[in-house]
Amino acid sequence: MISIIRTMWLTFLHMFHKRATIQYPEEKIKLPARWRGRIVLTRDPDMGERCVGCYLCAAACPVDCISLQATEDEHGRRYPEFFRINFSRCIFCGYCEEACPTYAIQLIPDFEMGEYNRQNLVYEKQDLLINSEGKYPGYNYYNVAGLAVKGKDKGEGANELAPVDVHSLLP
Amino acid sequence: MSPLLIVICVLGGLLLIAPGLIWVERRLLAVWQDRYGPNRAGPLGLLVVLADTLKLFFKEDWIPPFADRKVFVLAPAIVVITVLMSFVIVPFSPGIIVVDLNIGVLFFLAMSSMGAYSIILGGWASNNKYSLLGAMRGAAQMISYEVFMGLSLMGVVLITGSFSLHDIVEAQRNMWFIIPQFLGFIIFLIAGIAETHRLPFDIPEAESELIAGFHSEYSGMKFGMFFVGEYIGIMLISCMVTCLFLGGWLGPAFLPPIVWFALKMFAFIGLFILLRASLPRPRYDQLMEFGWKILLPLSILNLVVTAGIILWNES
């Protein structure tokens, strides 16, 4: 009997507690920086496209929703001619981001992608490409890549940076 | 006021407040669960009432082919009619009463027992095992709680010496009956909750065991009728508690009597919702045991002691 009254009283006191609800459209939820949401294609520090059209993301995607066509520019550098992600299929698993060798494709904390027309969920390259370096500022694929060839060791070419000394990363 | 006007006011008021209670209940439940509840449609979410009603109207009104059509249609009407009939004898304030029957309390008890028919017929006509189970439980619960609901009131009737609710309220000028008849008040309140089969005594519906019990097969406005019946039932019990134990419209003069009545009634509706928010549903056998083994002896004891004191005072 006492416990029943106590239960009711404690429930009643909840009137004065803080609400757990986030009033969504006016009040936004705070997403963690690594939240896997809308996919973007990022750029180099010198604003070149990072994507080299290697198809690894398309191969890694478990639902096959990435489609692209690689081509080459006048310097022989590869870039995607078109790059298409069908977000009505994407499951936001992030495998594409893991597969990408150039940090080009990245998932960002944004989920507000609602559309009335399903076709609008197919994002083309101009929708995906952003003028930003995303999560890896200062990273330039062409500066850290490179092979040791005769007469030139790794990292000694014209625009190349010296390879990272992995021992320096130790604590 | 002319009787016709009173009838129209009472009927209109009830049918307007009943859907409003849906909003009140959802908001209050939310408040007690650290949420906001419906707060989007219209100011404070009040238009959710309209949305709910429209939704019910446009739902497919389906009668299962295996159901007993006539009874199936009749059942939801019974609950609304009987509950509305009971309001005939409720004195909202001096003069605002449809008829001041000299057997008012008996009329109320009779009408609320008739409400059991709606549950039994609804469950039976649905021809569905869950509905039938719900109906059986509902019948057993209502009949057993009916017994001491009546007995718990008799203390009040003894003190007043009248069955008329108007006289009962007038007899509380000096002291509200909640003080001399506290036990009766508690028993009546519990029986009243069981009578409206509200949580925690919603054994006939028991979503988690019986889907929706006796109204599993109902949809559209027929389901809406059961719903409205339930909410008017809550109001009825709150009105009765107010009249019988809390001095009805009596109160300090700075507010008109009708406002006092409404305040007390809404306080009890709030209590009903708080009960729903805080207490779990007892098992069916626990409910029966509690009724017959605890509440019935207590209400008889209450009656005997009250009668004894009255006799002793007279002699």
Ligand code: SF4
């Ligand atoms: S997040 Fe997963 S499903 Fe979406 S595009 Fe990348 S690999 Fe495909």
Ligand code: SF4
């Ligand atoms: S986004 Fe990355 S993985 Fe996909 S094609 Fe471009 S470089 Fe390759």
